[in-house]
Amino acid sequence: MKPVGNTKNHKSNVNEQELLHRYAAGDKEAFREIVKQYKDPLYAFLRRFLNQQQLVEEAFQETFLQLYKSRKTFEKDRPIRPWLFTIAANKARDVLRKQQRQETVSIGSMAEPAELSIDDVVNSLKSYEITPYDEAEKAERAEKVRKIIAEMPENLREILILAYFEQFSYKQMADILSIPIGTVKSRLHTAIVFFTKKWKSTSDDGNF
């Protein structure tokens, strides 16, 4: 069974509804409380998505600033978490684009076509025994996973992170990314194929 990381029903210690009303009214303390509640999941999401401390910090600050600026338009009856991640996904994309603009234009940086189906890719794995690793192995594997994630096209990366780590529903991901549910599913499948193929080739090279 898939290990559960962040729970889907995020429980806050403070009454969220009340907090949201105070926040919408411009109460700075209520906002501080919101930052306190969501800082860790947001930080983890940005770390996984951007993988560069400077970009993570920029997107983190911009997300909360945007959240504050848009407090008047926020529907107070809706949960805050999907909205926060909508802003965060947009801000993460913005900082990536800003960085790309500053770097040399790379012509022909194409996403590798997903030539295989999920079935083919999953079936090609030799074994599914999970063995314990020592710290050095863990660090090495972490580095390899991070590299694969960094190489993924932006929208595959974000959907994989939202689905796997944040465990949003298809509907929530569709809302966050402003795309139809069908596209969420097909994009997630593509992301799985992309990751699995790369991980398999890395594992084969490294005899994992």
Added chain:
Amino acid sequence: MDTLTKEQRDILLDYYFECADQQETDIAKELLETHKGAVEFYNKLHHSLSALDHLDHETHASCPDHLVEKTLERLYLHHTETVESGWLEKLLRAESEKIVTRRPSFWRNFAQAAAIAAGIFIIASLFIPVTRQMRAQAWKTACQANLSKIALGLTQYADEHNGFLPAVATKAGNPWWKVGSTGQENQSNTRHLWVLAKLDYLQPNVFICPGYSKGKIIVKLDRSQIANLADFPDRRYITYSFKLICEPNKAVRSDSRVPIMADANPIFETRLKNPNYQASTQFEPIKLSGKLLTINSINHRRAGQNVMFSDGTAKFLTERLFDQNDDIFTVRDLDTYRGTETPSEEKDIFLVP
């Protein structure tokens, strides 16, 4: 491994991502209890994706305090600035409403203005040609970056749609020039590309060559506008020409390296730039003259055009020819155009409108 149907596989995936409804959850559980292939698939999927958990090794740290403090500082600063700027605006408004009673000498003002104008004129005459050239080069590079992004979007779309490029229902002989038409019928070759913006594969602004718009920013479309439109609003929003798609079922990604997109086709540009053409139902025939056969795209001052190839590369070409004899902007052996032409063979590249 016992074979799973696509539907069963999808249910297991939904179940794995905890996105299955109750009925799907029951099916998934039953499959995992009774179907050997399902167990195998699920375990391998889990084994493969659980590698992602390594991502959190060393990064499981909670958000550093300094970042929280910095964020809150910025927030409070923003709050204070907003309050202060309200005061500042009031003060400025009050100041601007005051009546100025002292008038400086006309000749003194005139002499000062003339001296400044002369200085500006001299500096401008020295620097304008250089800056113009630099600006053109920057637009050319930015245009290539746009094409590169579009190539990425096309690839991703094709990956997710069995190798097919985005294509709306159309057939050979249909008009391809009505950019921005709002009717039900697909009569514009740009509607295919609009699918990429509509499904969020790409931001609409990447379809605007900065050389065409001369760096001007046009009104940005929000998500609700994008969702309601069937095509780019008008020519200003799509200043590239795309491979003519006549039949959606043939719009597959090419294995060989061929041009699929380029800066605006120069033959039809004058017609499309005319604001009245959008309302027009007729395409007044265009007969190719010697000039129309040789001029380059208007996007980069007729110096050439950026061309995107099916392998995702983008290149600036000073001529319109591909493979030394195929003009990418015309149909072979045709000299009069009515906006409905279709090349007779796949190898004849025709980028429109």
